[in-house]
Amino acid sequence: xxxxxxxxxxxxxxxxxxxxxxxxxxxxxxxxxxxxxxxxxxxxxxxxxxxxxxxxxxxxxxxxxxxxxxxxxxxxxxxxxxxxxxxxxxxxxxxxxxxxxxxxxxxxxxx
Amino acid sequence: xxxxxxxxxxxxxxxxxxxxxxxxxxxxxxxxxxxxxxxxxxxxxxxxxxxxxxxxxxxxxxxxxxxxxxxxxxxxxxxxxxxxxxxxxxxxxxxxxxxxxxxxxxxxxxxxxxxxx
Numbered sequence: 001x002x003x004x005x006x007x008x009x010x011x012x013x014x015x016x017x018x019x020x021x022x023x024x025x026x027x028x029x030x031x032x033x034x035x036x037x038x039x040x041x042x043x044x045x046x047x048x049x050x051x052x053x054x055x056x057x058x059x060x061x062x063x064x065x066x067x068x069x070x071x072x073x074x075x076x077x078x079x080x081x082x083x084x085x086x087x088x089x090x091x092x093x094x095x096x097x098x099x100x101x102x103x104x105x106x107x108x109x110x111x
Numbered sequence: 112x113x114x115x116x117x118x119x120x121x122x123x124x125x126x127x128x129x130x131x132x133x134x135x136x137x138x139x140x141x142x143x144x145x146x147x148x149x150x151x152x153x154x155x156x157x158x159x160x161x162x163x164x165x166x167x168x169x170x171x172x173x174x175x176x177x178x179x180x181x182x183x184x185x186x187x188x189x190x191x192x193x194x195x196x197x198x199x200x201x202x203x204x205x206x207x208x209x210x211x212x213x214x215x216x217x218x219x220x221x222x223x224x225x226x227x228x
Contacts, residue, residue: 098156
């Protein structure tokens, strides 16, 4: 079983749509949780950290369910510029420890 | 600086040649991480530093890979005697000492694309 699992997609959605990505992680002791986005041939950019209480940043909402070992990302009112690969990332230990990446979910927003 | 800097952007080496990659973390960040991204988005952690000290090297192939972070110099990742399978994008990331709400965020540089022919 992979440590961080994501549906690879692709998700093809029209502009203005709402789209949700899910991610599961195998290590119940995982400490920190993030969503990164990666554009083709570019570096991962931190989209948001995911906290137990859930958090929202503009059109983006992230949720964490520790009991189910599940993280989600909701994007509302999709823009063309949201087209990218979304990476679910966790750390297994507290502090400045290595990131463990999912393989990413590809999103294409279509005009 | 305000961003993680990596050089060179691209590096082409023949099998058996040496490759050396450089990374300058965000100013004020104490931790540096190296990751390797191969096909299909597989990220592999290689090594991390806290300032000049190796913090975690559990992902580092021992035989041909080495890394350093020296005071007042960019960090470096060196591959001796490159192999075809070393072809990948190598990303450097940095993070600050204290986390934010318990979350230790890492910020990535633009990467170095290594092609071994």
